[in-house]
Amino acid sequence: MVRALLTAFAFGFTLAVSVVATAQTTDPLSLWNEGATKQAIIQFVKDVTTEGGSRFVPPAERIAVFDNDGTLWAEQPIYFQLAFALDRVKALASQHPEWQNKEPFASLLKGNLKGALAGGEPATFQIVMATHAGLTTEEFEKIVRDWIATAKHPKTGQPYTEMVYQPMLELLTWLRAHGFKTFIVSGGGIEFMRVFSEQVYGIPPEQVIGSSGKLTFELRDSKPVLVKLPKIDFIDDKAGKPVGIQKHIGRRPLAAFGNSDGDLQMLQWTTAGSGRRFALLVHHTDAEREWVYDRQSSIGRLDKALDEAMARSWTVLDMKRDWKSIFPFEKQ
Amino acid sequence: MVRALLTAFAFGFTLAVSVVATAQTTDPLSLWNEGATKQAIIQFVKDVTTEGGSRFVPPAERIAVFDNDGTLWAEQPIYFQLAFALDRVKALASQHPEWQNKEPFASLLKGNLKGALAGGEPATFQIVMATHAGLTTEEFEKIVRDWIATAKHPKTGQPYTEMVYQPMLELLTWLRAHGFKTFIVSGGGIEFMRVFSEQVYGIPPEQVIGSSGKLTFELRDSKPVLVKLPKIDFIDDKAGKPVGIQKHIGRRPLAAFGNSDGDLQMLQWTTAGSGRRFALLVHHTDAEREWVYDRQSSIGRLDKALDEAMARSWTVLDMKRDWKSIFPFEKQ
Numbered sequence: 033m034v035r036a037l038l039t040a041f042a043f044g045f046t047l048a049v050s051v052v053a054t055a056q057t058t059d060p061l062s063l064w065n066e067g068a069t070k071q072a073i074i075q076f077v078k079d080v081t082t083e084g085g086s087r088f089v090p091p092a093e094r095i096a097v098f099d100n101d102g103t104l105w106a107e108q109p110i111y112f113q114l115a116f117a118l119d120r121v122k123a124l125a126s127q128h129p130e131w132q133n134k135e136p137f138a139s140l141l142k143g144n145l146k147g148a149l150a151g152g153e154p155a156t157f158q159i160v161m162a163t164h165a166g167l168t169t170e171e172f173e174k175i176v177r178d179w180i181a182t183a184k185h186p187k188t189g190q191p192y193t194e195m196v197y198q199p200m201l202e203l204l205t206w207l208r209a210h211g212f213k214t215f216i217v218s219g220g221g222i223e224f225m226r227v228f229s230e231q232v233y234g235i236p237p238e239q240v241i242g243s244s245g246k247l248t249f250e251l252r253d254s255k256p257v258l259v260k261l262p263k264i265d266f267i268d269d270k271a272g273k274p275v276g277i278q279k280h281i282g283r284r285p286l287a288a289f290g291n292s293d294g295d296l297q298m299l300q301w302t303t304a305g306s307g308r309r310f311a312l313l314v315h316h317t318d319a320e321r322e323w324v325y326d327r328q329s330s331i332g333r334l335d336k337a338l339d340e341a342m343a344r345s346w347t348v349l350d351m352k353r354d355w356k357s358i359f360p361f362e363k364q
Numbered sequence: 365m366v367r368a369l370l371t372a373f374a375f376g377f378t379l380a381v382s383v384v385a386t387a388q389t390t391d392p393l394s395l396w397n398e399g400a401t402k403q404a405i406i407q408f409v410k411d412v413t414t415e416g417g418s419r420f421v422p423p424a425e426r427i428a429v430f431d432n433d434g435t436l437w438a439e440q441p442i443y444f445q446l447a448f449a450l451d452r453v454k455a456l457a458s459q460h461p462e463w464q465n466k467e468p469f470a471s472l473l474k475g476n477l478k479g480a481l482a483g484g485e486p487a488t489f490q491i492v493m494a495t496h497a498g499l500t501t502e503e504f505e506k507i508v509r510d511w512i513a514t515a516k517h518p519k520t521g522q523p524y525t526e527m528v529y530q531p532m533l534e535l536l537t538w539l540r541a542h543g544f545k546t547f548i549v550s551g552g553g554i555e556f557m558r559v560f561s562e563q564v565y566g567i568p569p570e571q572v573i574g575s576s577g578k579l580t581f582e583l584r585d586s587k588p589v590l591v592k593l594p595k596i597d598f599i600d601d602k603a604g605k606p607v608g609i610q611k612h613i614g615r616r617p618l619a620a621f622g623n624s625d626g627d628l629q630m631l632q633w634t635t636a637g638s639g640r641r642f643a644l645l646v647h648h649t650d651a652e653r654e655w656v657y658d659r660q661s662s663i664g665r666l667d668k669a670l671d672e673a674m675a676r677s678w679t680v681l682d683m684k685r686d687w688k689s690i691f692p693f694e695k696q
Binding site: 092095169213222223226230236237238239240244247248249250251255256258265271272274275278279280281282283297300301304 | 424427501545554555558562568569570571572576579580581582583587588590597603604606607610611612613614615629632633636
C-alpha cells in the first residue's frame with residue numbers, strides 16, 4: 033500500500049487519493065471520521081446540489097475557497113514560503129556582502145532565525161522581496177520548482193509537498209466531482225503556490241489567489257518578459273481576502289475553509305451571502321501527528337476567528353478527532 | 365428566423381448562436397466567410413487539439429484571451445462604459461452642484477462631450493471614478509445591471525448587449541467545445557464587464573480581467589461589504605495586459621485576440637511562448653455594417669500593432685471580408 037501510494041504521488045496527489053479510496057472503501061471522504069464535522073460537510077453539499085431542492089445552487093455559482101497554510105498543508109515550525117526565502121538568502125549571500133551587517137539578513141546568516149524575524153512582518157517582507165524581486169516570472173518559477181523538488185521539512189524530513197493534509201485532498205476532489213470550482217485564497221505568494229498547486233491540489237494557476245508583488249512588462253533582447261519588482265502589490269490576508277476573492281472571482285463563495293484569524297473576514301464575507309453557505313475552521317489539536325496551537329501562536333493564530341466560529345455556529349474541525357490520517361507518509 | 369433569434373436572445377447569446385448554427389448549417393463557424401482568416405483559426409485549433417500530434421497541448425493549458433471593446437463588442441462612437449459613466453454623471457448631477465463649474469463635468473452636463481474628453485485619459489478616469497466610487501460592489505452591480513437593461517446605442521438604437529459580434533460568439537463557443545478556457549482581458553472595468561459577461565459571452569466572472577479601482581472590506585451595521593474607493597488599482601491596457609494575464613491566470617495564453625494598439629503587448633506576450641501560438645487582430649473595415657477606423661482613430665487606434673502584425677504574420681481579420689454578418693439584429 034505504501035509503495036502504491038508513493039508511486040501514485042509521482043503522478044500527483046489526486047491520483048493518490050483515488051487509489052486510497054478505491055483500495056479501502058467507496059466513501060469519497062474515507063479519511064474523515066464519522067461525526068458532526070463530516071456530516072456538516074456532506075449535508076451542505078447535498079443541500080446545494082440537490083436539483084429541485086430549495087437550496088439548490090447552479091454549478092457556475094459553486095465556488096469553494098481554501099486558505100493554504102495550515103488549511104491544506106502544514107505551517108509549522110515556520111511558513112514554508114519563509115523556509116524557501118531563507119534558503120534563497122543563503123544561496124544569494126555571496127552576491128550581497130552588505131547583508132552581513134544589515135538586518136534581518138545578518139541574523140539570518142548567523143543562523144539566528146528568531147532574531148531575524150524579531151522585526152515582525154516588515155522583516156519577513158524584506159526577506160521575501162529581496163529573494164523574489166528582480167527575477168522574471170519564468171526564472172522565479174524555475175527556482176521554486178527546483179527548491180520544492182529538493183527541500184525537506186525540518187521535522188519530518190519529507191518534501192514540503194508531502195506535508196499536505198490528505199483528508200483535504202479528498203475533500204477538494206469530492207467537491208469538484210460535485211461541480212464546485214475550488215480556489216486557494218492564501219496570504220502566501222501567488223507565484224510561489226502556483227508552481228505546485230495543480231500537481232498537489234488539482235487547482236490550476238488561474239484558481240490560485242495570493243499575495244503578490246508588482247510586475248512590469250518589458251522587452252529584453254526583443255523578448256517580452258515579466259519582471260518581479262521589489263514592491264508589494266497586494267496582501268491577501270485578513271480584510272484582504274474578501275478583496276482578493278472579489279478581484280479574482282467576482283462572485284461570493286458558497287463555502288470557505290480556513291484555520292486562523294487571517295481567514296476571519298473571508299469566512300464573514302462568505303457566510304454573509306444569501307442562501308446556503310458553509311464555513312469551516314481547521315483547529316490544530318493533534319500534538320502527535322501534527323501540531324497543537326491556536327490562540328497564542330505567532331504562526332496561524334486562531335483566536336478571534338475561533339470566538340466568532342462558536343458564536344455563529346461555523347464548523348470547527350478538530351484535527352485529532354475528525355481525521356483518520358493527516359499526511360500521506362503516515363503508515364496506513 | 366428573426367423572431368426565433370429574438371426569442372433565443374432572451375435566453376442568452378450562446379443559445380442564439382446554436383440556433384443559427386442548427387438552422388443553417390453544421391459549420392460551427394457558420395458566420396465566418398471561407399478564406400485565410402477562417403482557415404488560420406481552424407488550423408491552429410486542429411494543431412493544438414490533435415492528440416499525438418507534435419503541437420498537441422493538454423486542455424488545462426488551452427487558454428484563449430479576448431480583448432472586449434472592438435474585439436467582442438463595438439466601441440464606437442465612444443466606449444460603452446464611458447456612455448454608462450456619462451449617464452451616471454447626469455443622474456448624479458443634482459447631488460453634486462460643484463460639477464457645474466468643474467471640468468470635465470461642467471462640459472459634460474452642457475452636452476459638450478468633446479470638450480469634456482479634451483482632458484484625455486485623466487478626464488475619462490475622473491468621470492469613471494466619480495461615478496463608480498463610494499458604492500459597494502453589490503450596489504454598483506445593480507446600477508450596471510439596470511443600465512445595461514435599458515440603455516440604447518446612439519446609432520443603432522439597440523441595447524449595448526446586442527452590439528456584440530456574432531462571429532466572435534460562435535468562435536468563443538467553438539473554442540470552449542475544444543477544451544479552451546476563454547478569458548476577457550480588457551482595458552474596461554472588471555466589475556462593469558462581469559455584470560453581463562456570463563450571459564452575453566458565456567464567460568464567468570472569474571474569467572474576466574479588466575481595469576479596477578481599489579476595494580476595501582468593512583462592516584456596515586455588522587454586515588460585511590466591499591466598497592469601491594476612488595483610487596485606481598490596476599490599468600489593464602497595453603503593457604498592463606500581460607501583467608493582468610499573469611496576475612489572474614498565471615499561465616501564458618495559447619491564443620490572443622485584440623483589435624488595437626492596447627492589445628499589442630498581450631499579443632507579443634502570447635506569441636513569445638514556446639510551441640504553437642495564435643494571434644489575431646480585428647481590423648474595422650466595414651463602413652456599412654459597423655465602422656471603419658485604424659491608424660488615426662482616438663478610440664481603438666490600430667497603428668503600431670498593425671505594423672507588427674504584418675511583420676510577424678499575425679492573422680489580421682478584415683471585418684468586411686471575413687464576416688457574413690456582424691450584429692445579431694442584422695437581417696439574415
